[in-house]
Amino acid sequence: MIEYRNLRVALLGAGSVGAQVASLLLEHGDELANRAGAGLELVGVAVRDLDAPRTANIPRELLTTDAESLILGADIVIELMGGLEPARTYILQALTSGADVITGNKALLATHGPELFELAEQVGAQLYYEAAVAGAIPIIRPLRDSLAGDRIKRILGIVNGTTNFILDRMDTAGESLEVALATATELGYAEKSDPSADIEGFDAAQKTAILASLAFHTTVPLDAVYREGITAITIEQVDAARKAGYVIKLLAICERMTDADGVEGVSARVYPALVPRSHPLAAVHGAKNAVFIEAEAAGDLMFYGAGAGGIETASAVLGDLVSAARRHVIGGPGVAESTHANLPILPISRVITRYQITLSVVDQPGVLAAVATLFSEHGVSVETVTQSVQAGADPARPSATLVIGTHEASEADLAATVAALETSQVVRAVTSVLRVEGS
Numbered sequence: 001m002i003e004y005r006n007l008r009v010a011l012l013g014a015g016s017v018g019a020q021v022a023s024l025l026l027e028h029g030d031e032l033a034n035r036a037g038a039g040l041e042l043v044g045v046a047v048r049d050l051d052a053p054r055t056a057n058i059p060r061e062l063l064t065t066d067a068e069s070l071i072l073g074a075d076i077v078i079e080l081m082g083g084l085e086p087a088r089t090y091i092l093q094a095l096t097s098g099a100d101v102i103t104g105n106k107a108l109l110a111t112h113g114p115e116l117f118e119l120a121e122q123v124g125a126q127l128y129y130e131a132a133v134a135g136a137i138p139i140i141r142p143l144r145d146s147l148a149g150d151r152i153k154r155i156l157g158i159v160n161g162t163t164n165f166i167l168d169r170m171d172t173a174g175e176s177l178e179v180a181l182a183t184a185t186e187l188g189y190a191e192k193s194d195p196s197a198d199i200e201g202f203d204a205a206q207k208t209a210i211l212a213s214l215a216f217h218t219t220v221p222l223d224a225v226y227r228e229g230i231t232a233i234t235i236e237q238v239d240a241a242r243k244a245g246y247v248i249k250l251l252a253i254c255e256r257m258t259d260a261d262g263v264e265g266v267s268a269r270v271y272p273a274l275v276p277r278s279h280p281l282a283a284v285h286g287a288k289n290a291v292f293i294e295a296e297a298a299g300d301l302m303f304y305g306a307g308a309g310g311i312e313t314a315s316a317v318l319g320d321l322v323s324a325a326r327r328h329v330i331g332g333p334g335v336a337e338s339t340h341a342n343l344p345i346l347p348i349s350r351v352i353t354r355y356q357i358t359l360s361v362v363d364q365p366g367v368l369a370a371v372a373t374l375f376s377e378h379g380v381s382v383e384t385v386t387q388s389v390q391a392g393a394d395p396a397r398p399s400a401t402l403v404i405g406t407h408e409a410s411e412a413d414l415a416a417t418v419a420a421l422e423t424s425q426v427v428r429a430v431t432s433v434l435r436v437e438g439s
């Protein structure tokens, strides 16, 4: 038996993820010690209620309601309480006392990341957060370490399991958004009391801010992430997408781009988009997550797996724990989160992408030409046009549906085009506007 130096590990929070971390650490502690080169002693678990039921057995003597004392005696602090406070204060206390910190708290990192990383750098400690983006899927470490020698061009992520589950049910089972959301809630994916963090895209936006900051060495604040959720997506849009060879996915997009004025910057955005069925992300079903990375030298890479779940996410936390322990063994300062590039963040109006617009129009001579003119007047180039004619109730006023695919255009030009279409005499209604990504 090798005698290792002992590291004192404090756990804050014993909910879905925390309880599994405690249980796995107690069960596999010896093996993890061999991998880390240091003993990993769970010295305490801070909880709110000593008697609350838990998903895993934790010896009663490890439980405490005194988080602050626990933090002060630890070499490594694992924060799995969630929320902004007191998580932020506890992490600041832990770093100040010289401990390394592991967290899965995307809300905190997306909001107060710079403050936490700055303090970690000042005191020479390390902040690990693999669990904060896409749960069990290794994505933080690949971006920070494996791809540190490359340049990331774009990240397209399915980083919210609840919305992917809902959109997948709409696509594969023909369920309405309401029915699919009810199933997601029943299965425990969406929050019962308030599913808006998922379906309005807030959770995905937090993860986007974290990924974009890391990928482009630039601080990307949460409020700079453009966000649309999935609540306006209809079953008609999902069906039409399928017939046209697409699937609708809620995407977290982090992209280095040059806007129409030649300004190079970072775009961070979340919205439901059409993804070609041939794209690897189209094959991500149910509540699974995937992150598709386009890198200059490495080309395309995809990371796929469980983006949530107590024991799955605990895997990411324990991976961080072994990394933190190895760093303690080796010594030296932590690796700072680099924001050296400091690229400007492009507002959504500057973003350039492709679109698909569906219109209900009057079916009479000159309509197609009038619609095409509106696109060209606003500098938007049409790539494809598909027309289908509806019988309609009034034979004297036949109606047609036009589906128009565009070449790349700026959001500002596209918005102006849509506004002009909406007031045009020949357009009865603009029934759908979706971006096309991943092609």
Ligand SMILES: NC(=O)c1ccc[n+]([C@@H]2O[C@H](COP(=O)([O-])OP(=O)(O)OC[C@H]3O[C@@H](n4cnc5c(N)ncnc54)[C@H](O)[C@@H]3O)[C@@H](O)[C@H]2O)c1
Residues within 6 Å of the ligand: 012, 013, 014, 015, 016, 017, 018, 046, 047, 048, 049, 067, 079, 080, 081, 082, 083, 086, 104, 105, 106, 107, 131, 132, 133, 134, 135, 307, 308, 309, 310, 313
């Ligand atoms: N559940 C997942 O699948 C998942 C995936 C990725 C990341 N995360 C993140 O991991 C963190 C934990 O998530 P979870 O699902 O385990 O949450 P949870 O709500 O199941 O557990 C949080 C626990 O922390 C406790 N807690 C809250 N405030 C406390 C305090 N002041 N002192 C002591 N205990 C306190 C709560 O009582 C609860 O038991 C969150 O930041 C979450 O965003 C969760």
Ligand SMILES: N[C@@H](CCO)C(=O)O
Residues within 6 Å of the ligand: 135, 159, 160, 161, 162, 163, 189, 190, 198, 203, 307, 308
């Ligand atoms: N609510 C999140 C959990 C993980 O962050 C999801 O649906 O993916």
Ligand code: NA
Residues within 6 Å of the ligand: 130, 131, 132, 133, 134, 135, 136, 137, 138, 139, 140, 316
């Ligand atoms: Na992860």
